[in-house]
Amino acid sequence: xxxxxxxxxxxxxxxxxxxxxxxxxxxxxxxxxxxxxxxxxxxxxxxxxxxxxxxxxxxxxxxxxxxxxxxxxxxxxxxxxxxxxxxxxxxxxxxxxxxxxxxxxxxxxxxxxxxxxxxxxxxxxxxxxxxxxxxxxxxxxxxxxxxxxxxxxxxxxxxxxxxxxxxxxxxxxxxxxxxxxxxxxxxxxxxxxxxxxxxxxxxxxxxxxxxxxxxxxxxxxxxxxxxxxxxxxxxxxxxxxxxxxxxxxxxxxxxxxxxxxxxxxxxxxxxxxxxxxxxxxxxxxxxxxxxxxxxxxxxxxxxxxxxxxxxxxxxxxxxxxxxxxxxxxxxxxxxxxxxx
Numbered sequence: 335x336x337x338x339x340x341x342x343x344x345x346x347x348x349x350x351x352x353x354x355x356x357x358x359x360x361x362x363x364x365x366x367x368x369x370x371x372x373x374x375x376x377x378x379x380x381x382x383x384x385x386x387x388x389x390x391x392x393x394x395x396x397x398x399x400x401x402x403x404x405x406x407x408x409x410x411x412x413x414x415x416x417x418x419x420x421x422x423x424x425x426x427x428x429x430x431x432x433x434x435x436x437x438x439x440x441x442x443x444x445x446x447x448x449x450x451x452x453x454x455x456x457x458x459x460x461x462x463x464x465x466x467x468x469x470x471x472x473x474x475x476x477x478x479x480x481x482x483x484x485x486x487x488x489x490x491x492x493x494x495x496x497x498x499x500x501x502x503x504x505x506x507x508x509x510x511x512x513x514x515x516x517x518x519x520x521x522x523x524x525x526x527x528x529x530x531x532x533x534x535x536x537x538x539x540x541x542x543x544x545x546x547x548x549x550x551x552x553x554x555x556x557x558x559x560x561x562x563x564x565x566x567x568x569x570x571x572x573x574x575x576x577x578x579x580x581x582x583x584x585x586x587x588x589x590x591x592x593x594x595x596x597x598x599x600x601x602x603x604x605x606x607x608x609x610x611x612x613x614x615x616x617x618x619x620x621x622x623x624x625x626x627x628x629x630x631x632x633x634x635x636x637x638x639x640x641x642x643x644x645x646x647x648x649x650x651x652x653x654x655x656x657x658x659x660x661x662x663x664x665x666x667x668x669x670x671x672x673x674x
Contacts, residue, residue: 345418345632346416346417346418347416347417347418348415348416348417349416350416351412351415351416352412352413352416354412355409355412357408358405358408358409361404361405361408362401362405365401365404365405366401369397369398369401396665400662400665403658403661403662404662406658407655407658407659407662410651410654410655410658411655413651414651414652414655418651434470434473434474434531434533434534434535434631435473435474435490435526435529435531435533435534435535436470436473436474436475436476436490436534436535436536436537436631437475437476437477437478437490437522437525437526437535437536437537438463438475438476438477438478438536438537438539439478439479439480439484439518439519439521439522439536439537439538439539440459440463440477440478440479440480440504440539441479441480441481441513441515441518441539441540441541441542441570442456442479442480442481442504442505442506442509443480443481443482443506443511443512443513443541443542444481444506444511445513445541445542445578445591446459446506446541446570447578447579448541448571448576448577448578448591448593449576449577449578449579449588450571450572450576450577450593450615450616451570451571451572451614451616451617451620452616452617454579455541455570455571456505456506458617458620459539459570459620460501460502460504461617462617462620462621462623462624463477463501463624464498464501464502465621465624466624466625466627466628467494467497467498467501468494469628470494470628472492473492474490474491474492475490475491475494475497476488476489476490476491476497476525477497477500477501477504478518478521478522478525479504479506479509479518480509480513480514480515480517480518480521481506481509481510481511481512481513481514481546482509482510482511482512482513482514482546482547483509483510483512483514483517483546483547484514484517484518484520484521485509486521486525487500487501487504488500488501489525490525510546512545512546512547513540513542513543513544513545513546514544514545514546514547514549515538515540515542515543515544515547515551515554515599516544516547516548516549516550516551516552516553516554517546517547517548517549517554518538519536519538519551519554519555519558519565519603520549520553520554520557522536522538522558523536523554523557523558523561523563526561526563527557527561528561533631533634534561534562534563534564535563535564535565535566535609535627535631536558536563536564536565536566537565537566537568537624537627538565538566538567538568538600538603539568539570540567540568540569540570540595540600541569541570541571541593541595542594542595542596543594543595543596543599544596544599551599551600551602551603552599552602552603552606554603555602555603555606555607556606558603558606558607559606559607559608563607564607564608564609565603565604565606565607565609566604566609566610566611566612566627567600567601567603567604567609567611567612568600568611568612568613568614568620568623569595569597569600569611569612569613569614570595570614570620571593571595571614571615572593572615572616573593573615574592574593575590575591575592575593576590576591576592576593577589577590578590578591595613597611597613610627610630612626612627
């Protein structure tokens with residue numbers, strides 16, 4: 335089915351009703367054939383034998399307009415029972431009181447300078463994170479970077495402009511070398527610990543294996559599970575060898591180094607916290623991964639009973655249906671009933 339979310343800017347709480355739109359052409363054919371069987375005109379005598387009618391182009395044209403409006407009414411009715419709503423929230427407050435607490439945990443170790451993602455892993459990751467943040471109206475989002483130690487770049491905030499400005503400046507300078515996945519994840523869990531928000535998620539990106547820090551990734555994942563925090567893990571990097579920038583006496587060059595991502599640990603973290611592991615081997619797949627996470631989190635909101643009940647059918651749609659229904663009733667069933 336066509337992605338109506340992208341086409342119309344609306345999502346739907348009961349999208350299966352949209353399959354009724356398949357009936358639209360059949361309803362159009364039925365109404366067209368019915369219209370062709372109707373004798374049109376103005377009645378000016380009550381004689382059942384010598385009944386005469388004057389053909390009216392205005393009446394015929396008006397009836398075809400009514401036919402078109404009937405089809406539009408059917409489409410709008412299907413949309414209404416599918417319960418449309420928009421994720422867009424211009425004031426950046428939690429939409430329907432159900433914002434999600436999200437923390438990005440971004441690996442900024444030296445290996446993130448690898449150029450298998452264009453222009454390199456760290457820049458590509460920043461770009462897709464920015465795109466993700468721009469799509470999450472009403473959520474409080476924060477950023478933690480880590481190498482051999484972790485650093486909170488931006489605490490959770492609904493001020494996404496502030497977050498993005500801090501994201502663009504983060505590069506890992508001044509951090510202890512290494513890849514402390516457990517420390518990065520543990521720092522994020524500590525910030526979300528005790529938060530009363532029902533929906534909490536961590537998105538952890540790395541291109542290596544845990545080789546620093548006293549807290550193991552598995553223990554950090556256990557802490558996340560205890561706080562009911564979902565941890566989506568993303569392995570960033572191609573398979574095999576990846577080019578790394580390398581200073582030489584003749585200027586900047588590159589050297590190929592092996593890609594070492596501990597996928598087993600990342601999969602275990604995601605599985606333990608009721609989330610999912612993804613592998614991104616290029617910029618496009620990394621963008622697709624965050625798009626998929628966005629869809630998963632939005633589906634969790636839609637599937638929540640309290641949220642489902644809190645989202646009404648748009649008033650504009652109900653008002654349009656009411657006006658169209660009254661207009662069609664008066665025009666089709668009353669004004670023209672004598673001519674069918």
